[in-house]
Amino acid sequence: MKKYLIILTSFFIAFFLLPNNQSIATENIISNPSDIIVRYQSEQSIEKIADDFSVAKSQVKKIHDLNIYQIEDSNICSNDQCKRLDRNLPIEYIESNLQTKALMTPNDTYIGSQWSFGKISAISAWDIGTGSNSVKIAILDTGIDGTHEDLLGRIIAGHNYINDTAIAANSDSDDQGHGTSIAGVVAANTNNSLGIAALDWNAQIMPVKVLNSSGSGTIAQLVNGINYAVNNGAKIINLSLGSTGHSEALEQAINDAHTRGVLVIASTGNENTEIGYPARYSHVLAVGASNSNDDRWENSNYGSEIDIVAPGVQILTTVDEGGYSYATGTSISAPFASALAGLIWAKNPGLTNNEIITLIRDHADKVSSMGDANWNQYYGYGRINYYQTLNSYNDYNCAWYNQSAYPTLIRGQAN
Numbered sequence: 001m002k003k004y005l006i007i008l009t010s011f012f013i014a015f016f017l018l019p020n021n022q023s024i025a026t027e028n029i030i031s032n033p034s035d036i037i038v039r040y041q042s043e044q045s046i047e048k049i050a051d052d053f054s055v056a057k058s059q060v061k062k063i064h065d066l067n068i069y070q071i072e073d074s075n076i077c078s079n080d081q082c083k084r085l086d087r088n089l090p091i092e093y094i095e096s097n098l099q100t101k102a103l104m105t106p107n108d109t110y111i112g113s114q115w116s117f118g119k120i121s122a123i124s125a126w127d128i129g130t131g132s133n134s135v136k137i138a139i140l141d142t143g144i145d146g147t148h149e150d151l152l153g154r155i156i157a158g159h160n161y162i163n164d165t166a167i168a169a170n171s172d173s174d175d176q177g178h179g180t181s182i183a184g185v186v187a188a189n190t191n192n193s194l195g196i197a198a199l200d201w202n203a204q205i206m207p208v209k210v211l212n213s214s215g216s217g218t219i220a221q222l223v224n225g226i227n228y229a230v231n232n233g234a235k236i237i238n239l240s241l242g243s244t245g246h247s248e249a250l251e252q253a254i255n256d257a258h259t260r261g262v263l264v265i266a267s268t269g270n271e272n273t274e275i276g277y278p279a280r281y282s283h284v285l286a287v288g289a290s291n292s293n294d295d296r297w298e299n300s301n302y303g304s305e306i307d308i309v310a311p312g313v314q315i316l317t318t319v320d321e322g323g324y325s326y327a328t329g330t331s332i333s334a335p336f337a338s339a340l341a342g343l344i345w346a347k348n349p350g351l352t353n354n355e356i357i358t359l360i361r362d363h364a365d366k367v368s369s370m371g372d373a374n375w376n377q378y379y380g381y382g383r384i385n386y387y388q389t390l391n392s393y394n395d396y397n398c399a400w401y402n403q404s405a406y407p408t409l410i411r412g413q414a415n
Contacts, residue, residue, distance in 0.1 A: 143173030184318030
């Protein structure tokens with residue numbers, strides 16, 4: 001069995017809760033609460049509280065020495081009665097007895113080695129949402145090993161544009177390894193007591209092979225792949241690939257995908273120079289790489305087109321034909337954004353691609369190297385933060401590879 005330790009160091013595979021002493025605060029009461037919590041200014045008898053709220057004494061319990069009481073099975077605030085209570089009652093606040101639950105910490109074998117989850121607040125974010133199988137994420141790459149033990153059941157049908165053949169669901173279409181490493185970050189089976197955890201636990205992953213066994217492809221193959229992904233229901237297209245040259249056809253394909261509501265995400269490149277294509281296009285969310293200290297990875301491309309950075313150094317992921325290993329580079333950073341977009345769309349399918357871009361940008365962490373800037377050319381709007389992004393919506397509704405250079409995609413290039 002072939003196992004690889006993937007280090008994509010210089011590899012950007014081508015295309016790449018209102019205290020108020022005089023009144024009851026009702027603003028924080030959710031609709032139709034079953035229980036409520038009340039804090040009085042001073043200790044009260046159970047009889048007095050039951051009378052205040054017109055409930056049986058058995059429904060009132062003191063839950064804290066700070067004059068905090070629970071009123072059980074009360075509809076007192078679901079029919080506007082709270083607002084009609086005597087405003088001179090000595091109550092500081094009243095609120096719904098909200099539910100709490102254990103944070104979703106998955107039990108995958110190697111989660112202790114996945115430093116990025118703590119950095120981007122993924123574990124607390126999973127308590128808000130873990131994705132939906134109604135969201136399709138297309139990975140345009142070297143294919144995906146859908147037979148991998150930690151990807152089984154997550155890979156849907158796709159297409160191979162290297163030899164123009166269909167890719168069956170849960171089959172192995174990867175003959176190079178790069179696409180499988182990207183898929184593991186997004187969609188490895190999670191909380192299954194096996195291998196690694198992934199960022200989106202439920203999205204469907206569409207393999208679209210546009211790069212051959214050497215990691216190269218042509219503009220025509222990539223344009224075909226984008227068109228296929230859009231026509232077959234992908235909401236997100238991950239492009240962990242890049243080219244140094246502009247292509248009108250590629251830009252038009254990306255613009256069309258954007259117009260049709262698809263979110264295109266691409267890695268910035270791995271040469272410590274200007275951002276490559278397609279990340280450079282205006283309708284692409286461009287993602288650079290950062291390390292565990294929130295420093296920009298030294299080879300991560302930068303410039304005016306960058307939107308965010310995401311973990312991209314020593315990221316544990318799946319390997320073609322079985323096993324797990326570490327990957328480094330902007331290629332491995334892009335799927336962090338793709339998975340987050342999948343989680344957002346699972347929570348609110350009505351959002352547009354532009355709204356998701358704004359959510360991701362606006363809730364990124366401003367790392368120390370940015371100083372007081374809201375944006376800079378090395379970090380964009382900052383390092384991606386899963387919890388802040390998902391919670392913002394929730395609040396208002398809501399084997400070594402050693403490559404000295406990446407293969408260059410040139411218009412009309414033969415495979």
